[in-house]
Amino acid sequence: MFDLTGRVALVTGAGQNVGAGIARALAGRGAVVAVNDYHADRAERVVQEIVEAGGRAVPAIFDVTDLEAATRVVRSVAETEGPIGILVNNAGNAGAEAVKMAQFVDMDPKDWHSTFDVNIFGVLNCCKATLPSMIDQGWGRIINISSASGLRGTDIGVSIYSAAKAGALGFTRALAAEVGKSGVTVNAIALGMIPPYEIKASDPVLGERIASIVVGRAGTPDDPAALAVYLASSEASWMTGDTILLNGGSYMR
Numbered sequence: 209m210f211d212l213t214g215r216v217a218l219v220t221g222a223g224q225n226v227g228a229g230i231a232r233a234l235a236g237r238g239a240v241v242a243v244n245d246y247h248a249d250r251a252e253r254v255v256q257e258i259v260e261a262g263g264r265a266v267p268a269i270f271d272v273t274d275l276e277a278a279t280r281v282v283r284s285v286a287e288t289e290g291p292i293g294i295l296v297n298n299a300g301n302a303g304a305e306a307v308k309m310a311q312f313v314d315m316d317p318k319d320w321h322s323t324f325d326v327n328i329f330g331v332l333n334c335c336k337a338t339l340p341s342m343i344d345q346g347w348g349r350i351i352n353i354s355s356a357s358g359l360r361g362t363d364i365g366v367s368i369y370s371a372a373k374a375g376a377l378g379f380t381r382a383l384a385a386e387v388g389k390s391g392v393t394v395n396a397i398a399l400g401m402i403p404p405y406e407i408k409a410s411d412p413v414l415g416e417r418i419a420s421i422v423v424g425r426a427g428t429p430d431d432p433a434a435l436a437v438y439l440a441s442s443e444a445s446w447m448t449g450d451t452i453l454l455n456g457g458s459y460m461r
């Protein structure tokens with residue numbers, strides 16, 4: 209089960225953290241993985257890890273907010289590795305800019321754009337670049353990495369991010385409805401907290417948030433990676449248009 213041998217996957221923003229974990233897991237199940245990031249050094253490091261572990265991976269350096277670049281790199285991956293059948297739209301947060309948390313009323317409208325560019329247009333661009341060949345193959349898997357913030361309201365200063373992540377969830381459902389009969393599924397994973405480093409429960413700020421997680425720990429990249437392997441597999445052909453919550457139970461609180 210969950211064998212991805214013969215599949216070619218593109219994972220965006222896979223130079224670190226969640227995306228790197230997903231890239232490693234897909235490669236571990238036999239997929240050839242195109243590791244995207246706009247930081248070439250990050251993508252190349254993940255490629256090297258995968259190759260050293262016995263898998264196959266190639267760097268795919270482009271900015272997901274640039275449709276032309278996405279299309280060009282997707283075409284060149286197809287020429288050497290075969291057409292992409294699995295797309296994981298993981299690049300997110302604030303894209304090129306650091307995440308700035310602020311109450312909506314205090315925000316400068318020019319600070320809205322980078323978050324929308326990566327979390328909405330990045331997803332649209334990579335779907336546009338890969339979907340035609342998935343339809344031609346009669347098989348495809350699109351997995352959009354979203355957030356609990358796309359589903360629930362919070363006052364922590366992420367209103368634009370919430371709007372963008374929610375928009376991608378609406379797109380997930382509509383696209384799933386459009387392409388289901390072509391053998392292409394489109395799903396989303398709404399993640400809870402997966403810090404890029406190990407957080408101690410004694411951390412003054414984050415310790416309290418971790419304590420509110422039902423299973424008593426923050427997530428690690430291995431958590432979404434396992435779910436992505438399932439969604440990417442042939443066994444998941446009956447799941448589409450869905451948003452799966454993955455948050456250690458914190459959504460219940």
Ligand SMILES: NC(=O)c1ccc[n+]([C@@H]2O[C@H](COP(=O)([O-])OP(=O)(O)OC[C@H]3O[C@@H](n4cnc5c(N)ncnc54)[C@H](O)[C@@H]3O)[C@@H](O)[C@H]2O)c1
Pocket residue numbers: 220221222223224225226227244245246247250270271272273297298299300301302303304326330353354355356398399400401402403404
């Ligand atoms: N980590 C969390 O706690 C968490 C929670 C909920 C949702 N998410 C979502 O999960 C995804 C991954 O999060 P993360 O914390 O691992 O991110 P991260 O910021 O640690 O890593 C993202 C990677 O994407 C790359 N990237 C950013 N913009 C890009 C672009 N325009 N083109 C190409 N590469 C780009 C960055 O260089 C970076 O290497 C994001 O979509 C995020 O919104 C994360």
